[in-house]
Amino acid sequence: xxxxxxxxxxxxxxxxxxxxxxxxxxxxxxxxxxxxxxxxxxxxxxxxxxxxxxxxxxxxxxxxxxxxxxxxxxxxxxxxxxxxxxxxxxxxxxxxxxxxxxxxxxxxxxxxxxxxxxxxxxx
Numbered sequence: 001x002x003x004x005x006x007x008x009x010x011x012x013x014x015x016x017x018x019x020x021x022x023x024x025x026x027x028x029x030x031x032x033x034x035x036x037x038x039x040x041x042x043x044x045x046x047x048x049x050x051x052x053x054x055x056x057x058x059x060x061x062x063x064x065x066x067x068x069x070x071x072x073x074x075x076x077x078x079x080x081x082x083x084x085x086x087x088x089x090x091x092x093x094x095x096x097x098x099x100x101x102x103x104x105x106x107x108x109x110x111x112x113x114x115x116x117x118x119x120x121x122x123x
Contacts, residue, residue, distance in 0.1 A: 002026040002098045002112040009094060009117030012086055016121075020081040022096030022114055029077040030054070033099040036070060036081045037107055038092035038119075045095070047105040049081060059104045064090075088123040 008020040020036070035050040049070035050059045058070050069082040079096055093116040102109030 002029070002032065004096050004098065004112055004114035006094065006096050006114040006117040009119045011120045011122065014086060014088055014121055014123045016086050017082070017084045018086065018119060020083065020094055020096075020117060020119075022079045022081075024077045024079070024098065029098075030074040032112075033104070034070075034072060034079040035097045035099060035104065035110055036079075036094060037097060037110075038090075038094045039116075040092050045107045046092075047107070048094070050099070050104040051079065061105070083119070086119075086121045088121050091119060091121050093118050 003025045004022055006022045012018055030053055033052050036048040037045045038048050039045040047061050048064055051070045051072050055072045067085045072079040095116045096114045097110035098112040099109045100111045
């Protein structure tokens, strides 16, 4: 089992920045590719970004490319999502997840999920 706890969400004005953190415990964190997803009420969970086990490879949804940066610190068992130039349409609950196999962008590739953190961007 991997336990994941997100933090860092909040209310920010459009154009502002937030940094989300996801702390992991349980099994060896560095064994897992990690991802960030977001979800609005009544909508499907949407891929945001992913990072390989060693942090060398990163992947982004087109909607956040150039604005968001995913990173990880395996010594601290933590993955981050730096979000810049935030837009109103970035408002969602953001989830971090640990992957077992499959494609980066599919939520079905991820076995473990955090409880989510709310990000609200005011326009």
